[in-house]
Amino acid sequence: MTAVFEFLALHPVIVLFLLIGLGAALGQVRVGGVSLGAVAVLLVGMAITAWGVALGVSIELPAAIGDVGLVLFAFCIGIISGPGFFNAMKSSWALMLVVTGILIVGAAAAFGLGVAFGVSPVTIAGTFAGAVTNTPALAATGGSAEATVGYASAYIFGVIGALVVAALALRHRAADTDAPAPIIDKAVEIDTTSMPTADELSKRHGRRVLFSRVMPKDGEIEAVGPDTQLTPGAVVNVVGPSDAVEAVSDEIGHTAAVDIVGQRSELDFRRIILSNPRLAGRTVASLQLRERLGATIVRVRRGDVEFVATPDFVVLQGDRLRVVGPKRSMPAVSEFLGDSERGMADTNPVALGLGIALGLLIGAIQIPLPGGGYFGLGFGAGALVVGLIMGRIGRIGPFVTSLPNTAANVLAELGLLIFLAFAGTKAGSLIVSAIVSGEIVTLLLIGAVVTLTVMLGTYLMLRHVFRLGGTRLSGAIAGTQTNPAILAFANSRTGHDVRVALGYRLVYPAAMVVKILLAQVLVTL
Incomplete structure (x- = not known):
């Protein structure tokens, strides 16, 4: 051998x-x-x-290999999380502040116990990263052998503890009252004589519904535009969450006996992949699909989540668009949008290269601290921050700043695997020493305290203060722990209930950024 x-x-x-x-x-x-x-x-x-x-x-493995894996992972995670992160900051800032506070308490517990047991700051930081199962936080410590040993020692219980708390949350699932309404289509015959336009009615219901097609009384089926008037006796197809669709139906008429969706002789619908990079990062309204080709985008499917295509919804490369339009125009619509599987795998090397380079430059900035020393984001956090911003912007003039969701996920996973292989070779020699000396027991204890502090704190605050249902709470626990294994566990127990993903995305980006910053702070203490 x-x-x-x-x-x-x-x-x-x-x-x-x-x-x-x-x-x-x-x-x-x-x-x-x-x-x-x-x-x-x-x-x-x-x-x-x-x-x-x-x-x-x-x-x-050479350090450069680890750096490449780290920044690739962090940047792509930022690209994926960018839209959700900034939306959550506007709608759920209080919850994000609470999760941030819980993580700070967990970091303080790690530091206090580490000092009491005589553990070095870099090992404390690695143990904290393992306890909250966050690889970028480990990388933010510099990925040293000492930090990696702490990470590996605390990681297993970090997963087990989170699984137990997620299972505890799911025990309350039967009593949940926050199930999101599914997106449905419904044909409604119009009784009202007020004759609102489609845009006016959509606005009145919070932009939660769209109208895909209408069949005027004694007329032919046609696509609905913002200025289309909904006249008495017409049948209109309403698209949106079921509760909003029913509210619209009650306001303007009643359920129609005719199925206008199934009548595809003149008006057709298709699921088309947005693969044209020139259109990525634009709003649905700015595509001017109705003005160009008489067609309307009614739904957008991104990953495993479906959205109503409101006029201000920003579409990204790789999105699957449900388009309704004249049958003769559908080939032109497909050509305009791209409709190519290759678009889902387009890595957008311009955005990837320039974005990561900018992230590295930001991460290299060193800020002097009072009493000596320096603080910097580091390569991983710098790439993450730039990725978050570029993912949220989507486009700067002709320059597309995002990547298709599929491509970003593949690159993020590859980067993570590369970095973990590097970190493993760094720590292999020290883990034996930690086992022989008994230090691993100390690190396990510190990690267990941090994991329980963060997980139980998240459970208690989000359930009893924010009143999250058990299903959504299990996703938030996985998001706070930033761990796909916990997310997979919750999904498997709930049959991939969409509330799990919603809870996960609610806190994941903020938790990721805060953990990286806290790990760097622990190293400097």
Whole structure:
């Protein structure tokens, strides 16, 4: 075996992909419905490196490999989270402040216990990152061997503790009263004589509904525009959340006996992928699809979530658009929007390269602190912040700042795997020493206290102060812990209830940023 390890020590690229492959295979093994996921790459890296040390062979990956993985992951997570992060800041800032406060208490607990046990600041920071299962926070500490040992020691209980609290939240699921209304279509025959326009009626109901097609009395079915008047005797198709659709139906008429959606001789509908990069980052209204081709976008599906295509909704490359329009115009609509699977995998290298470069420059800025020392965001946090902003903006003039959701998710996962392989090789030699010396017990204790403080604090505050239902709360717990494994657990227990994802996205971006900043603060204390 010594010869094998000596060969690996000379070929770090082989080591990188070997660790990714073996770790990913181990990460797919499920126990009790839960798997380690990407973090298994870290554990395999530590195990193989420790094995090599036992044979007198040192296996390490170059620091540049770790940096590339980190910034790729952080930037793409920012791109994905950007729209949700800034929307949550406007609508749920109080909840985000509470989660921030809980994480600060958890960091304070880690620091207090670490000082009491004589643990170094960098190891405390790594242990905190592991307890809250946040890899970018580990990277923000510099990804040193000491921090990685703390991270690995605390991570397992970080997952287990969060799973227990998420399961506790789901015990209350039967009493939930916050189930979101599904998006539906309904044909309504108009009784009212007020003859409102489609835009006026939509505005009156908070822009929650759209009108896709209308069949005037004794007329032909046609697409609905903002200025289309809804006249008595006409049948109009209303699209939106079921409660809003029913409210509109009650206001203007009654359920129609005729199914105008199924009549596709003149007016048709298709699900079309937005793959034309020139249209990404624009609002639905600015596409002027009705003015150009007489068609209307009524729904947008992004990832696994569907939205009503209100005029101010910003579409991104890779979105799947439900379009209604004249049958003869649909080929032209597809050509205009792109409708190519390749668009979902477009990595937008201009935005990717310039965005990450800007993030690295911001992360390299060092701010002097009182009493000496410096504070900086670091490469990971700098890339994350720039990604958040670019994901929210979507477009600057002709320059598209976002990436398709599919491409961003793939790149984020690849970056995470690369960084975890690097971190594992850094810590492999020290984990053996930590086990032999008994330090691992201390790190486990600190990590367990931090995990329970953060998870129970989140559970108590969000359930009893913010009155979140059990289903949405399980997603918020996964978001606070920024852990996809907890999210998968909650999804599997609820049949992928959309409230889990809504709770997760509500707190995930803020929790990610706060953890990264807290880890850097702990290193400097």
